[in-house]
Amino acid sequence: MKKHFLPLILSFLLFACGNPKETNNEKLTIVTTTSMIADVAKNIGKDSVSVTALMGPGVDPHLYKATQGDLSRLQGADIILYNGLHLEGKMGEVFEKLARIKTVVPVSKGVDPTFLLSDPVFTGSIDPHIWFDVSIWSATIKEVLAIMIETDPDNEAFYEKNAIAYAQELTDLHEWVTNEIASIPYNQRILITAHDAFSYFGRAYGIEVRGLQGISTLSEFGLKDRVDLVNFIVEKQIKAVFVETSVSEKNIKAIIEGCQQKGHNVVIGGRLYSDAMGAEGTAEGTYIGMVKANVNIIVNALK
Template sequence: MKKKLITLIIITLFFGCKTDKKENEKLNIITTTTMITDLVKTIGGDYIKVEGLMGSGVDPHLYKASEGDVTKLVNADIIFYNGLHLEGKLVEVFEKMKSKTKTPIALAEEIDKSTLIGSDYFASNYDPHVWFNIAYFKQFAKKVTLVLSEKDPKNANNYKENEKQYLEKLDALQNKIKNIIETLPKEKRILVTAHDAFNYFGKSYDFEVVGLQGLSTATEAGVQDVQKLAAFIIEKDVKAIFVESSVPKRTIEALQAAVNSKGHNIKIGGTLYSDALGDDGTVEGTYIGMFEYNVNTIVSALK
């Protein structure tokens, strides 16, 4: 019933009368995840109006569009989302909105598929958590700049300057992260988290990554999953495991209890930001701050 209602809203709004945008009116942009919202705000600056559908701590795997969200999406000038089926419950909405005048832009679809990590779980057949490879996030930035410049050519130079400055900051982040991780011996680079959001991070920085719930939080971990991972932690002598801000911590606490019951002391090393950034106004509320915070938390706990 809800699907039919949302479809009707899309059709009614999409084909209804929409007033022409005034010459000096800012572009109205809707984004999905907090990482993309932060990126678009950084590139667009004061020249655009941005509203993210998902806030801090929101799990994009499980997010469903409300009637209000659909109205925002239909009235937007541009929609940026991750793609690769990360926002699985929004895919049908985006598909219905495709037309000659408006096609929601899936930033991850721009990446060379031959370089992505495969996944049988997602309909895209790829792991969608691509923002944990900074090189991929740079591609996001370039695509956002291109789209904004095409839609708003009078401010194109401003968007390109913002992109230039941001790419320089991402370069600096890459160097900083590399130096921090090099202080952690390779044999200690085993990252155990609530779900498999960090595979691209692991591939980039030579970590073995294990998620209790697999690639999507839509799949619950069972008793056998907990016991199997507990045995792995003991075998590898892992010192710490991590909860995630967008995933209930009960599964990791159950894992900790299972490990400790077998006489192996395991601590929770902290909370990592995986599918969502931290609160607005905090360091972790930006992509760069989140990435650096995560790495410092991981390295400090595993040393």
């Protein structure tokens, strides 16, 4: 079923040529929570939209609290886009209030619920890290496109053309990631990270994933969790573990020390982008660039 997911997105977007109509000089103003969502909006709207992400590089959305400046930006937006699935847990009440007077949309709304993963710790909760399966993340294009056309119908053809082009880029990216991860020897395809953000990645691309914390960095972990992970790494003779740009390195370093005490040398294989992209203006500051950077780091460390 997964093989047909991206073509379905492409077929949804009816091709139309054209440029944005110059009916007014004001750009559509879009405010997003994460930079991954901002990247979708930018690829669809190009220069016809003004997009601002509240959460920049290295920011943990699980812990983020809206500032007064954020509230001002949200109030001035034509469209507010957020991930949903409780990723931005501390901003839920803000979105509920703004939805009474603003266009507020969770981009995860466009994802087929059968593709979503449950939280193994909290019954009834869903893993929000949907951007790590490129084929699933592509479904957000449809959702963002629909709300942009609804808000700015004069530029419908322009938005549709850009959305189709971006969906094709993500189709190509999904295939590239699949091939790259497959190049790692099967018994070495084990990804150890600080928190369990990569479950969608693991399922989509055939790599086992273990995180010290749960899907949220708010999750607690105890001595047993740490001992179990150390024992697993030693047993599997895993040679590299990974830190994340938006999570402290302290806990992963403790895992490395625990492995050393058992006579197994494991190194930090690199720093992965998990809940935030890289700096704006860099390759990693785009969704495609972030995914490629992560995959290159993982492959180089585990091969």
